Amino acid sequence: xxxxxxxxxxxxxxxxxxxxxxxxxxxxxxxxxxxxxxxxxxxxxxxxxxxxxxxxxxxxxxxxxxxxxxxxxxxxxxxxxxxxxxxxxxxxxxxxxxxxxxxxxxxxxxxxxxxxxxxxxxxxxxxxxxxxxxxxxxxxxxxxxxxxxxxxxxxxxxxxxxxxxxxxxxxxxxxxxxxxxxxxxxxxxxxxxxxxxxxxxxxxxxxxxxxxxxxxxxxxxxxxxxxxxxxxxxxxxxxxxxxxxxxxxxxxxxxxxxxxxxxxxxxxxxxxxxxxxxxxxxxxxxxxxxxxxxxxxxxxxxxxxxxxxxxxxxxxxxxxxxxxxxxxxxxxxxxxxxxxxxxxxxxxxxxxxxxxxxxxxxxxxxxxxxxxxxxxxxxxxxxxxxxxxxxxxxxxxxxxxxxxxxxxxxxxxxxxxxxxxxxxxxxxxxxxxxxxxxxxxxxxxxxxxxxxxxxxxxxxxxxxxxxxxxxxxxxxxxxxxxxxxxxxxxxxxxxxxxxxxxxxxxxxxxxxxxxxxxxxxxxxxxxxxxxxxxxxxxxxxxxxxxxxxxxxxxxxxxxxxxxxxxxxxxxxxxxxxxxxxxxxxxxxxxxxxxxxxxxxxxxxxxxxxxxxxxxxxxxxxxxxxxxxxxxxxxxxxxxxxxxxxxxxxxxxxxxxxxxxxxxxxxxxxxxxxxxxxxxxxxxxxxxxxxxxxxxxxxxxxxxxxxxxxxxxxxxxxxxxxxxxxxxxx
Numbered sequence: 001x002x003x004x005x006x007x008x009x010x011x012x013x014x015x016x017x018x019x020x021x022x023x024x025x026x027x028x029x030x031x032x033x034x035x036x037x038x039x040x041x042x043x044x045x046x047x048x049x050x051x052x053x054x055x056x057x058x059x060x061x062x063x064x065x066x067x068x069x070x071x072x073x074x075x076x077x078x079x080x081x082x083x084x085x086x087x088x089x090x091x092x093x094x095x096x097x098x099x100x101x102x103x104x105x106x107x108x109x110x111x112x113x114x115x116x117x118x119x120x121x122x123x124x125x126x127x128x129x130x131x132x133x134x135x136x137x138x139x140x141x142x143x144x145x146x147x148x149x150x151x152x153x154x155x156x157x158x159x160x161x162x163x164x165x166x167x168x169x170x171x172x173x174x175x176x177x178x179x180x181x182x183x184x185x186x187x188x189x190x191x192x193x194x195x196x197x198x199x200x201x202x203x204x205x206x207x208x209x210x211x212x213x214x215x216x217x218x219x220x221x222x223x224x225x226x227x228x229x230x231x232x233x234x235x236x237x238x239x240x241x242x243x244x245x246x247x248x249x250x251x252x253x254x255x256x257x258x259x260x261x262x263x264x265x266x267x268x269x270x271x272x273x274x275x276x277x278x279x280x281x282x283x284x285x286x287x288x289x290x291x292x293x294x295x296x297x298x299x300x301x302x303x304x305x306x307x308x309x310x311x312x313x314x315x316x317x318x319x320x321x322x323x324x325x326x327x328x329x330x331x332x333x334x335x336x337x338x339x340x341x342x343x344x345x346x347x348x349x350x351x352x353x354x355x356x357x358x359x360x361x362x363x364x365x366x367x368x369x370x371x372x373x374x375x376x377x378x379x380x381x382x383x384x385x386x387x388x389x390x391x392x393x394x395x396x397x398x399x400x401x402x403x404x405x406x407x408x409x410x411x412x413x414x415x416x417x418x419x420x421x422x423x424x425x426x427x428x429x430x431x432x433x434x435x436x437x438x439x440x441x442x443x444x445x446x447x448x449x450x451x452x453x454x455x456x457x458x459x460x461x462x463x464x465x466x467x468x469x470x471x472x473x474x475x476x477x478x479x480x481x482x483x484x485x486x487x488x489x490x491x492x493x494x495x496x497x498x499x500x501x502x503x504x505x506x507x508x509x510x511x512x513x514x515x516x517x518x519x520x521x522x523x524x525x526x527x528x529x530x531x532x533x534x535x536x537x538x539x540x541x542x543x544x545x546x547x548x549x550x551x552x553x554x555x556x557x558x559x560x561x562x563x564x565x566x567x568x569x570x571x572x573x574x575x576x577x578x579x580x581x582x583x584x585x586x587x588x589x590x591x592x593x594x595x596x597x598x599x600x601x602x603x604x605x606x607x608x609x610x611x612x613x614x615x616x617x618x619x620x621x622x623x624x625x626x627x628x629x630x631x632x633x634x635x636x637x638x639x640x641x642x643x644x645x646x647x648x649x650x651x652x653x654x655x656x657x658x659x660x661x662x663x664x665x666x667x668x669x670x671x672x673x674x675x676x677x678x679x680x681x682x683x684x685x686x687x688x689x690x691x692x693x694x695x696x697x698x699x700x701x702x703x704x705x706x707x708x709x710x711x712x713x714x715x716x717x718x719x720x721x722x723x724x725x726x727x728x729x
Contacts, residue, residue, distance in 0.1 A: 002082045002101050002161070003031040005074030007067055009038045011088035012050060013513035014208070019054045021091035025098040031080050034088075036060045037070040066179025068186075071157070075173070078164060085158040089208050093117070096204025100161055103200050107141045110166040110194040111151070115203035116159050121210065121461065121518065123506040124593060128203050131155055134308040139201030145245055148199070151191040152238075152254060153309055156183040159205070162190065180223070181230045188234055192241040210518050221279040224269045228283050231259045232290045250303060253296050257306055260330050263287065265311055265318055270345065273338040284336055291334040298323065319348040359437050359475030364446055366477040367563050368533070371416065371453035374495035374579060375485040375546040376555045381414040381451055382574035383556050394566050397445035401436040416452040424466050424473070433473050448477075449563065456484070456529055458496075458522045459507075467532045480537040483562050485555070486526065486648045487546040488655050489635035490628040493523040494621060498579050501588045502609065504601035509592035512622045516631075524634040527642035543648035562647075580609065582622045583670050587678060600685065607681035620664060628659045 004022055008015060015034075022032055032055065036047050039060050047058050059077055061070065071085060082104055086092070096114070104112035115132035119125070128137070135150040142148035154160065157174075166172070170193040174186050191197065238255040241247060263269070272280045300306055301323065312326050321329070325348055332341035371377030384391070385405075388398050402419030420436070423429040440448055455470075457463035486492070497515050501508035507515060522529065530541045542562055549558035556571050580588075588605060595601045621628060632652050643649065 001029040001031055001080035002027060002084060003033060003074075003078030003080030003164070004084045004086060004097070005071060005078065006032070006034045006086045006088055007070040007074070008034055008036050008042070008047070008088045009064075009067075010041065012042075013511065013517050014089035014091075015050050016054075018086055018088050018091050019051065019056060021093075022086065022097060023054055025092065025095060025101075027098055027101060029080075031078065032056045033074050033077055034058045035070040035074050037064055037066070039063065066176065066182075068174035068178050068182040069176045071174045071182075072176065075164075075167065081164055082161050083164050083167065084161045086205070087158060087207075089210060090158070090206055091208075092205050093203070096202075099202070100200050100204050103139075103198060104161045104163075107196070107198040108163070109141055109196040109198035110163050111190055111196075112161045112198040112200065113151070113154055113159055114161075114200040114205065116155065117203045117206045119206050119208040120506070124509040125506060126206050129155065129207065131309055132159075132203060135305070136199050137201050137203075139199060141196060141198045143196045145195060146192060146247055146251065148191075148197040149251075149305055150308075151194070151197050152188070152251060153258075153305060154187050154191065157186045157190075158183070160187075160190075166194065175233065178226060178230060178233075180226050184230060185233050185237065188237050188241075192237070192245070192247075210514075219268050221272075221277075224267065224272075224280070224283060227262070227267050227269070228286055228290075231262060232286060235259055235290050235292075252294070253300060254303065254305055256291070256294050256296070257300060257310075259291065260326070260333065261309075261311065263333055264321065264326075264329055264345075265316060270338060270342050274342050284338060288334055288336045291330070293334075295330070318345065321348045357434075357437075357475075359440075361440065361448075361475065361477045364440070364448060364477050366474065366480045367447060367449040368455065368480065368482045369416075369449065369451035369563065370456040370482060370484040370530075370533070370541075371451060372456070372484055372486060372492065372496075373453060373499045374492065375487050376550075376559075377416065377451070377453045377485075378414050378577060379555055379574060380485075380559050381416045383559075383569070383572060384449070384451065385414065386572050386574075387569045390569055391449075391565065392443075392445060395445050396447045396449055396565060397440065397443045398449050398451075399436055399439050401439050402432060417450050418452055418454070420450065421452050421454055424469055427469060437475070447564075449565075450474075456533075458529055459519050464532055467536065471536045479539070481539065481542060481564070482530065482533040482537060483542040483544075484530075485546040485549070485559065485562070486543050486643065486650075488632075488650055489524045490621075490623065490631040490655070490659070491547075493520065493631050494623055495579050496523055497622075498585045501585050501592060502580060502605055504592060504598050504605060506592075506598075508589060511589065513627075516627075520631065521634065521638075524631055525638040526635070526648075527639040540646050543643055543646045545648055545650060547650070579619075581619050582667055583674055584608070585622065586667060587670055587674050591678070603685045604678070604681055607684055608677055611677065620667075621662075622667070624666065625659050625662065625664055629656055632656060632659075 006015075006018060006022075011018075019032065019034075022030070034047065034051060034056055036042055036058060039062060042050075044058075044060060047060070051058060057077075059073060061073065074085075075083060082101065084097070084101075100112060100114040113136060115136050116129045117126035118129045120127075131153060132155070135153055142151075146152070162172075167190075170189075172186065172189045172193060174182050178185060235255055238252055242249070242252050269280070269283070273284050301310065301312070312321055312323055314320070325344055328344055329341055332338070332344065369377075369380070371380075384398050385403075391398060399417070402417045402423065404415040404418045419432060423432045457466050460466055487495075493516065494512065496519075497512045499505075500515070516523075526543075533541055544558050544562045546555070549555045552558070554571060556569075557567060559565075560567050560569065579585075588608075591601055591604055595604065623631075632655060636652055640649075640652070
């Protein structure tokens with residue numbers, strides 16, 4: 001039997017995907033154990049609901065004890081001959097765990113390792129973890145203590161299946177004091193005790209990169225203490241193992257190299273050490289002590305394990321650190337010269353590359369319209385384009401450079417200055433920026449208006465860099481005003497997600513719950529969203545209420561007032577793009593998951609939404625009332641007072657009353673007409689845009705006709721749709 005242990009804290013958006021990925025492996029002798037380490041928040045009934053439909057055994061801690069204790073509870077409870085671990089927010093690939101388990105049984109190895117995919121943030125796309133790709137992708141079995149030298153660099157406990165008897169005999173447990181950053185120590189304990197290690201040679205599991213996980217959450221003194229403590233224990237263990245088992249000195253050298261690398265690249269601890277933060281006084285001494293008197297020379301880089309994992313000489317977020325820098329940093333850390341270490345790090349930091357020319361407009365005003373999703377941005381841009389000549393006569397320039405006049409998939413849609421947004425991301429289109437500045441300089445207009453959705457980059461991990469690049473590219477003006485229309489936080493977050501899904505965005509393959517785990521804070525914290533803009537301009541942003549404008553004076557007059565444009569420009573009829581019903585959004589989420597080609601996804605969605613009749617369906621939210629109210633609470637905590645001082649003060653109590661009065665029911669089915677519509681447009685797209693295959697094989701003859709015959713098999717999702725339609729009819 002394989003006992004698979006899943007530890008749960010608050011991964012409600014991900015748990016069922018994790019469990020399904022295990023149960024779908026087809027392993028008959030499987031024991032699936034979930035350890036609830038958050039009983040204060042999730043009681044027995046909550047876990048029963050989350051695990052409903054799965055053959056799973058749930059064990060509840062009486063209080064939160066940490067990840068190590070939870071995994072130990074699972075080990076004690078396990079009945080299997082083999083034990084594996086899975087985080088509740090990760091999942092196995094199709095037949096991946098089954099293959100790893102079969103190989104573990106075949107080889108009878110103490111440890112059976114398999115590679116891991118690293119999931120891209122806000123996407124289902126992934127790539128093999130770099131360390132696995134370099135060290136662990138050759139299938140083989142290695143026998144003898146530490147004979148598999150690369151096992152010292154196995155990333156985490158969850159990448160391996162362990163023989164239960166091996167763990168028990170060698171008393172390999174997780175350290176309860178390490179309630180975070182527990183994996184490395186467990187792995188070292190295991191690999192230094194193992195007499196045989198098997199490598200499957202392929203990746204079988206997806207490690208999600210997501211917000212608020214241990215690897216991405218903000219660091220605190222407690223976090224740093226756990227990290228320092230881990231380095232101490234790992235160094236102490238490898239030193240003891242080297243002495244006890246007469247391991248070659250290279251194992252200790254590698255661990256020292258790994259410890260210094262963690263200090264340089266993975267721990268943001270240097271700044272508080274330099275600042276002499278009282279909470280870090282002891283940690284500085286402990287770091288110097290754990291590094292000890294050990295040293296190494298240039299030959300360390302000839303070690304094949306170090307060569308495969310070293311970041312020395314590579315461009316990273318810390319800049320480019322050479323071998324000379326690395327040795328200097330080692331000496332500085334070891335001797336407690338943290339100011340010296342910081343000086344070296346600053347010198348290595350990669351400067352922000354920019355080819356932006358200095359442009360100055362001391363007589364002109366710039367208006368930056370940050371289009372938040374579903375706040376009438378396209379509607380406003382139609383008006384701006386229509387009134388372009390009238391605006392010019394009143395001294396307002398709407399630059400044509402970088403202004404897109406159509407969005408693929410939406411006839412008549414506009415996207416504003418998306419060309420500038422794309423140029424910011426690539427940072428290699430100097431010609432576009434030169435054209436923009438030529439247009440500004442040659443225009444007599446005293447006001448320049450730039451408008452684009454996504455100009456705030458709310459979900460971009462490098463948004464600070466992009467915003468700094470934006471202002472560097474635009475240059476200086478006598479005055480820069482940043483404006484935006486805002487809407488109720490709950491409807492904004494859902495509209496943002498729906499827009500991702502129905503525009504074939506890579507993030508549209510994930511559920512709204514998963515998306516809000518990563519981006520819920522970014523979509524509700526408008527104070528943080530606009531802070532970089534206020535810092536760059538020295539002025540408060542201007543906000544207005546989209547929801548109120550729609551039912552009041554109208555969106556276009558409200559925008560003109562907000563931007564300081566002439567208010568005598570008439571309203572015009574123009575396309576409106578309502579958010580689709582939630583069933584269509586869920587169906588398009590499936591399309592994003594199952595259709596790899598983005599242009600094909602866009603074509604499918606364009607054809608599907610060309611029929612507007614589905615938009616007349618009474619809409620319900622994808623989010624429960626509790627989830628909607630949670631978004632309002634986040635906004636109230638982070639941004640309500642900030643926004644009120646800048647013109648946006650929604651009545652949150654009224655909105656809560658409206659939410660609570662709604663008769664909400666969770667979506668439980670996709671209507672048959674939605675499925676039929678997708679099937680029909682799928683056939684249209686296939687017929688309208690065939691993808692011929694270029695054959696280089698000889699023309700089939702009677703003798704070789706069978707050899708070159710082709711069987712066309714529809715994709716599984718198409719088969720499933722047909723089956724569902726047939727069952728319905």
